[in-house]
Amino acid sequence: MIKTKSSLLALGLVLFCIQSRAELVVEVTKGQAEAIPIAIVPFSSPEDAAASFDVAQLVSADLARSGRFKAMDRKDMVDQPHTGAGIGFDDWRRLHNDYIVVGQTQIEGPDRYNITFELYNVLTRQRLLAYQISANKPGLRLASHQVADMVFEKILGIRGAFATRIAYISVLGHVPARDYRLIVADADGENPHVVMDSKEPLMSPAWSPDGQNLAYVSFEDKLPSVYVQFLKTGERHRVSARAGVNQAPAWSPDGKKLALTLSTRDGNLDIYVLDLATQALTRITDDPGIDTEPQWSKDGTTLYFTSDRAGGPQIYRVPAQSGAKPTRLTFQGSYNARPRLSPDESQLAFVTQEDGGYRIATMDLRGGGDVQVLTKGHFDVSPSYAPNGAEILYASRDRGRGILALVSADGRVQERLVSSEGELQEPAWGPF
């Protein structure tokens, strides 16, 4: 019954990157009242260096961070079973747990470990999951996120996104001597790696659909250029350095094209599509206003973007072909910008202005276009959906500092990711 998943956990993400010292700490600022109580019992572990890695702790943290689970404090546990046979279900039920996870970490060979775990429903005593994951030592962290993913999906029916990655910009130092870093980290903010470092601004990181490349804007030549960087090797290509503005890269769903914002000589910003293989450029919009912040629909036929053609910035949709006519989508308020589509395309997340503050809002794309403002900050920008659509990562400010924050797509759970250093900006959540 125990399946084996041999994950090639090649976590040496980027060969040329530096381990960043700044790790993110997650604080749940607004939880969900009906969070599901679950006990993740500390796993048994072999007596060697790997024992220092606490699988259960990471799984607990992941599940708690989602806001949908309440993980039992291990000091309240009266027993620590490692297999299903050892679970005294009555005790765990009296401690108000709906679910329990037990498991072991074992040495399989040189630098090879097996994580075995089981998930039980405490009330029915039914085994819901039994799984084994094989990993090398650096892969134990990712393997633990995969355990959390499986538990999350089994109980909620939603694919977990704990074993994914995020990218963001961190700015260190003070004007005029600032250091801009492009960082890739695990979805929980751990394991951060600097993949690009510059004295000039870096902005707008965008993941390729396969998660192998990041496109971003760099001002390293004191002018904006769009680069594509292959994360495994650090190799990068300058894909657009045209006269004027080269901004806001967005990957087409097939990974073959980038939507970009470029400008004419007189500074008119419009949306273009660049074919990465042929370098062929197609102009999509042609309006004297600012057209920018493009984002593709999943089928690659439509672009969502920001335009101030009607005065203030509003969100529009346009077929991804030359000369097509855009349709305006937002009408509430004077500032709606930077659209991001939820993975199932039922929602659009964007930045709206409300009470003088910039906040994250969503618009229902299937029903009547209802708008819900999810956050209460003054500088909440750069929304980015988790690949499962459950949460939105965004940039916020706290006491004069740039931080990253999370809000569930329904607005009920909010968290902050606090970094020990740097101004954090422009988070982008990578694909599964």
Add this chain to the structure above:
Amino acid sequence: MKRILSVALLITAAVLGSACSKKQDVSEPPSAGTEVPSTTSDEGASTSSRALGGDAETEGGMAGDASGPLGKRVIYFDFDKSEIKPEFADIVAFHARNLTSHPNLHVKLEGNTDERGTREYNIGLGERRAQAVRRALLLQGVAESQLTTVSFGSERPAAEGDDEAAWSLNRRVELVYGP
């Protein structure tokens, strides 16, 4: 010919260079910028953002004070606006005269915004401000080939802080001289 050019450059440098320091003055109000147009573009670009304290005063006199408009290379804008305010007309006019009389000089117009709003849309606003200054200079006879624009949006603030004092210093176009 070469000698005439370098003489012209020297004269320009002398005219501009009464306070030829690239040191940053942290207490200087934005209206009395002391930076001097540099004739080497790289130097000028890398030092064009001035560190100004969050509590910098902003009521200093504009055109016509001792340092002279040509020494001022920063034009400030109102929130969400890209129109050049009347008090900056003299500065633009001075730079226009300087550029028309020294056609060998180039200016990079660096557009910036404050930190509010979305970053990519701010790139658009910064470009719009740089273009407003470009158009004003073109109207006063400066050759197109002497001018380039770049927008840093809200990525290169001159002052840090989440208040109007800082924001008012960040909504700006900087004129960066080069050969």
